[in-house]
Amino acid sequence: MNGADSLCDTLLANDVRVCFANPGTSEMHFVAALDRKPEMRCILGLSEGVVTGAADGYARMTDHPAATLLHTGPGLANGLANLHNARRARIPMINIVGDHASYHLPLDAPLTSDIEGLAGTMSNWVHRIRSPEDIVGATEAAYRASLSPPGVATLILPADAAWGDVEADRPIRLSRPEPHAVNMDSVRGVAAAIRDAPGEVGILVSGAAARADCLEIAGAIAAARDVRLFCEMQLPRVERGHGRVALTRIPYPIDAALDLLADIDVLVLVGAPEPVAFFAYPGKPGRLVRKGCRVLTLASHGDDLKGALEALRDELDVRQSPPPTRSQRLSDDIVPFGHLTEDAIAVMVAARLPDNAIICDEGVTSARRFFELSADSAPHDYLMNTGGSIGCGIPLATGAAVACPDRKVINLQADGSAMYTVQGLWTQAREDLDVITIIFANRAYAVLHAEMRNVGVNGIGENARRMMDLDHPAWDWVSIAKGMGVDAAGAHSCEQFADLFQSALRRRGPFLIEAII
Known part of the structure; x- marks a missing residue:
């Protein structure tokens, strides 16, 4: 057995059974090891951003890490944007980054780079394997690091460690790390603040x-x-829909967020950081809570969040309370007509959402109304871009579909950000993944038009327009999708969109709708 075999065996022993990959020469011994392990599902992404984004979507739906396989520092660098989103989503992931043989590094060959420096920017844990004998312990440490608390772990695999011989020890199945215990002092402090809150x-x-x-x-x-x-x-995942307790999402526009939280005197955080503005704006605050609001942490990422909520419920003596507010089922009789708009799309998708669907939302400005409407949709999971680095939607949907092959995945996708990782459509076709991609084809970086106004610029000249508009030439998404092996059609009207969406729901496999708005 060589080092690559022992790495693969250690992953499999701990139920890491999916590897999203874009390998190169330095990883060929690991690829050969994967070839000897049919239990490992290997999924090729044509861009490393697809690889890391798909691993993110997989982890959000399974709470378990997938592996990624990336080619040296430049390959890792290509995947960093979606690693940023994954780190912000606080999900488990194990990156395996191949590197030159250790004795080749002093020669400074063209692909030599500071992998530790690159990985450290977007990883919670980074380790370079020193020898074939180091592999099992290092892989076990990577697995633990990806789960305690959940986060991105990166393991650097030199080629000589991968091809070197090693004793064939039986890999150990590790116990999954337990979340941190409930802090009863925090529970009592939060309960007292809720009871005594002036507002x-x-x-x-x-x-x-x-x-x-x-x-x-x-x-x-x-x-x-x-x-x-x-x-x-920017939430990683929420279980939503009729019959479930509905949440109000803090909006992206800063004025709307400030208004929403203006009357809050006590804000309790459960697994979430304090809300802040996405960007700084002239004359506006960065914190979204008002001055004087008490911000208290009941439990943080890595803690037993359910146990903390249960303890708070008991501390507040909530036993014979009225039933929590639940949403009602949205009628699927709602049929907008005429010219297709982003609001009409949100209404039609929310009304016709199938039970147990998974929504991956990178619609940016175009899909904002969907979340509000989705409280009354069929029960579903809702995932969105957590770090603001665009290009996550198609890969996120890809990974979610791998994780949950029996569930319909619907990707609400802005056209500009879709182009960053459009190669993910090819992976969906190759793996026959059940994903409906809805492209909001407004042919602009619409969010940038809004941000120009937010920073006080009301007149947009030719140079600015050329950096924000995408209509010269306009993309043909139907042709792009078909070129990737995904069946597709375009819709200009509400009636056309409704027919295409219903047809896509009835079939299995990837399908793209270009919604021209």
Whole structure:
């Protein structure tokens, strides 16, 4: 057995059974090892941004790491943007980055780079393997690091460590790290603040606290104590839809966010950081809570979020409370007509969403209304861009579909950001993934038009327009998708879109709708 075999065996022993990959020469021994391990599902991405984004989507839906395989420093660098989003999503991931043989590094060959420096910017944990004998221990450490607390772990694999011989020890199955225990001092402090609050109280949830079981507990507290429930502006995953406790998302536009939180006197964080503005704007605050608001942490990422909510419920003596507010089922009889608009798309998708679907939202400005409407859709999971680095939507949907092959995945996708990782459509075709991609074809970086106004620039000249408009030439998304092996069609009207969406829901496999708005 060589080092690459032992690395692969250690991953498999710990149920890491999917490897999203874009390998090169330095990784060929690991590729050969994967060839000897049919239990490992190997999925090729034609861009490293697809690889890292797909691993992110997979982890969000399984709470378990996939592996990525990347080619030296430049390959890692190509994937860093979606590693940034994954780090912000606080999900588990194990990156395997191949490198030159250790004795070749002093020669400064063309692909030689500071992999540790690159990886450290977007990883919680980085380790360079020193020898074939180091591989098993290092891989076990990477697995633990990806889960305690969940985050991005990067393992650097020199080629000579991969091809070197090693004793064939039986790999060990590691126990999954437990979350940190509930801090009862924090629970009692938060309970007292809720009881004594002079005005409005809010609870802001993220991570596992945005799942249906935790939302039941939070909803009971909210109903009994007149508390408002919020979720992050850029949330990793929330279980949503009719019959579930609904959350109010903090909006992206800073004025709307400030207005939403203006009356909150106590804000309790459960697995979420304090909300701040996405950017600085002249004359406006960076913090979104008002001055004087008490911001208290009930539990942080890596803590037992459900246990903390249960303890808070008990501390507040919430037992015979009225049932938490639940959303109602949105009627699927709503049929907009005429010219296709982004709001009409949001209404039609929300009304016709199938049970147990997964929404991956990178619609940016075009899909903002969907989240509000989705409270009344069929029960579903909602995922979105967490770090603001565009190009995550298509890969995120790809990884979610790999993780949940029996569920329909719907990607709400802005056209400009789709072009960053359009190669993910090819992976969807190759793997026959059940993904509907809806391209909001406004042929502009519409968010940048809005941001120009937000920073006080009202007149847009020719140079600025050429950096924000995408219509000269306009993309033909139907041809792009078909060139990647994905069937596609375009819609100019509400009636055309409704027919295409219904048809896509009835079929299995990847399909793209170019919604021309």
